[in-house]
Amino acid sequence: MHTGRVLRLQSHGDNPRMAPPSPALRPADTSASTDPTTRPRPSSPADLFWSFTWLALQGFGGVLAVVQRELVEKKCWLTHEEFLEDWAVAQVLPGPNVVNLSLMLGDRYFGLRGAVAAVGGMLAVPLVVILALAILYSHFAAQPQVAGALRGMGAVAGGLIAAVGVKLVPQLRKHVLGFVPSLVLAAVVVLAIAWWRIPLAWVLLGVGGVACGLTWRKLAP
C-alpha cells in the first residue's frame, strides 16, 4: 500500500497535466472490488441525460430520495456503500448535493461529456417545468387548496428522505467503527441538525471530523 501510494504521487508529480485515463477504462481502474463488466451502467451520455431528467422530474421537494431509489435499487448503477460514499463527497463540496452527485457519476462513466450530460439532465427539463409553474402560480396563488397540496407534498417528501436514511442503517453494520458507535454518531447528527439546529457546516466539521478521525485510526496504514 505504501509503495503504491508513493508511486502514484510520483507519477502525478512528474506530469501534473497527465491526461485522465480514457473514459471507458475509468470504472475498471478503481473499483477493483466489484467487477465492472457485469455491473449495470449507463449505455451512453444520452442515457445518463434522460435517466437524470426522469429522476429529477420525480423529485418533488428534493431529488435525494429518488436518486437512491432509481440508481441504487432499480438501475443498480451504485451499491448502497458507493451511494453513501459518493453522497458524503457531494455533500461536503460546495454546491447543490444532488448536482454534485450527478456530476461525479457522469464523470465516472463518460468523463467530462458524462458530467455535462448528467448535470444537464438534472437541470434542463426541470427548469422549464419550474418556470411554467411559477407563471401558473402567479394566477392561482390565492387558492387555499393549492397551498394545502404543496404542504401535503412537503410532509410526504420529508418522510421519503428520512426513510432513505433509515434504509441505509443496515450498511453501518459493516462499518469499521462497529455498529453501535456508528449509530451513536448518526444520532448525534440528527440531534444537532433537527433538534439543536446547529449550522450544517459546524456539524460536518465537528461530528464529521471525529468520525473520519476515528475511522482513520482504525484503517490499517
Added chain:
Amino acid sequence: MTAMQITMAWSDWLALLLQFMLLSLMSVSGAITAVPDMHRYLVVQHGWLSDAQFSSSVAIAQAAPGPNVLFVALMGWNVGLNAGGGLAGGPHAWALGLLGLGITMAGIMLPSTTLAWFATRWLHHNAQRRGVRAFKQGMAPVVVGLLVATGLILANGNQRPDTPAWHLWLVAGVAGLIVWRTRLHLLWLLGAGALLGALGFV
C-alpha cells in the same frame, strides 16, 4: 406577486453574477444555506425583488420537481421581469427574465461544479490513500444522520396553525414507512400527500 419596477444597468447584472458566483463557493451542502444572504442582497440591499417574490421563489422550487437549487433560477427570472415591467411587459420582459435566470444560474452553478469536478477527479485518482478512505467511510454514519434530520426538518417545516401537528407527522411517518418497506412508486405517495393537503388534512 405583483411586479416591481426597477432599472438594471449592465453593471448591475455583472454585480448580480459576481455575487452569486461568490455564494456558490460558500454554499456548502446546498444553495439553500445561502438563502439568508441572498435575501439580504436582493431584497434589503438592492431592492431588486419584493419579499413576496423572494419567498414564493423558494416555496415554488421546494414544491416543484427537480433540485431545490432551481429557486435561484426563479429569483433571476423575477429580477428580469421586474426590470422589464412584469409579465405584462411582453417579449421584452420575458427576454430580460431569461437573462436574469441565466445569470443567477450560471453564477450559482459554475464555480461549485468546476470545483466539484476537480475534487472528484482528485479523489478518484487517490481512492486508495488512507486519508481518502477514512474520509469516505468515516462520513457514512454522518450521512445517515443527515438524511434523517433533513427529512424531519422538511416534514416539520410546513406546519399550519389550524391543523394539529400530529396530522403532519402521521403523513410523513406513514410515507416513510411505505418507502422503507415497499417499492411503491414515489409519485403515488406525493400525489396522496397533495390530495390530503388540498382536502385540508395537513
